[in-house]
Amino acid sequence: MFRVTDRAAVEQVTRTAGQVARLLGVAESTLRAWHRRYGLGPAPARPGGYRRYADHDLARLQRMRDLVRGGVLPSDAARVVVGEPDHLDPSQSLPALLAAVRDLDGGRCLALLERVLAGSGVVAAWERLCRPAFAAVEADQSADAARGAAGGCVAGEHVLSWATSTALRRRTAEGSAHRGPAVLLACTDGEQHTLPVEALGAALVERGVPVRLLGPAVPAESLARAIDTTRPEAVVLWSQRRESARTGPPHHPALLLAGPGWTTADGAAPLSSLTHALERLT
Structure with a gap:
């Protein structure tokens, strides 16, 4: 399994201006303008380093972008964002x-x-x-x-x-976008409830663990092919309903079943919560 060796580094994820611009769908020049005019920028760089954006910086810039896209003048949007709590x-x-x-x-x-x-x-x-x-x-x-x-x-x-x-x-x-071994997340064939799997994927990425998310209703044959193609470090297979857990899970040495559709009769005890899944995968 993946092991997070530096918790402090994972918890303090930072991004470059280019990464933030791509995430927000705006130009880097727009970020620089918001920083220069309204003070909406990253914390001062350490000596010899570059300015990098933390999660709370990104949250404020997302709010700024949404307000501007909604028709609010940038100057007015900035006054709203600066006056709001970061947390x-x-x-x-x-x-x-x-x-x-x-x-x-x-x-x-x-x-x-x-x-x-x-x-x-x-x-x-x-x-x-x-x-x-x-x-x-x-x-x-x-x-x-x-x-x-x-x-x-x-x-x-x-x-x-x-x-x-x-x-x-x-x-x-x-x-x-990680190209090496990752955790493969999928729903069983016929299962459309993807939000718990998406939450697990986001939580893993937050902890520095790369993921590949296949989404809803993955046929058994397609899942087996994905496992063979990507050679994941672990596989998590979600089933919300008993009806969608009828297909036997694929073979993988680090297969984890998740969701109320599974029972202990299907193999190992299913993951009981998001926290339980993270304990097993990190």
């Missing part, structure tokens, strides 16, 4: 996220999720914000069904799913 508590952000979901405002959801992810990390954001948000949406759906109005909250669930997936995949992208 958002995941649990305290839940009411704001649910308000955005009920307004069907995917952009607001995404901006909030990205700020929480950058400030608190994947595990805290997933356990204390994302999962409670989905539980609240499911509770609204149950209440609607009890009133005979089933389906009224489906659009909100889709907005939340899109924003969560987008935010997690953006954080996974940096580790997916």
Whole structure:
């Protein structure tokens, strides 16, 4: 398995201006202008070093970009961003996220999720914000069904799913370009629930572990071919429902089953949580 040897280095991930510009989809000259005019830049460089952007710097720049793209003047957007706290508590952000979901405002959801992810990390954001948000949406759906109005909250669930997936995949992208051995993440054939796998991928990348994410409903033959092609360090196979765990898992010496669809009868005890998965893989 992968072993993270320098926790401090992993926790303090930094990026060059070019990397940040690519992540944000803006020109490096735009970053320099925002830094020069509004003070939205990285911390001062150490002697003999280059300025590098930390996660909290990236979160502020993402917020700046989203406001400008939404039509706010850069000078006004900068005043908003500079006046906002760098860190958002995941649990305290839940009411704001649910308000955005009920307004069907995917952009607001995404901006909030990205700020929480950058400030608190994947595990805290997933356990204390994302999962409670989905539980609240499911509770609204149950209440609607009890009133005979089933389906009224489906659009909100889709907005939340899109924003969560987008935010997690953006954080996974940096580790997916790795060409060496990686952790291969996939869902069983017929399984469409990918968010827990995406959360695991983002959390692994955050810890310096490269990943390859295959996504939903991967046929057994395709998964076997992917294992043969990429020769992963480990394979995580997710099943949300028992029906999607009917196909026997592929052979791999470091295969880990994850999700409530699996039982101990399928092999080793399935991974029980995101934290459990990270303990096994890092």
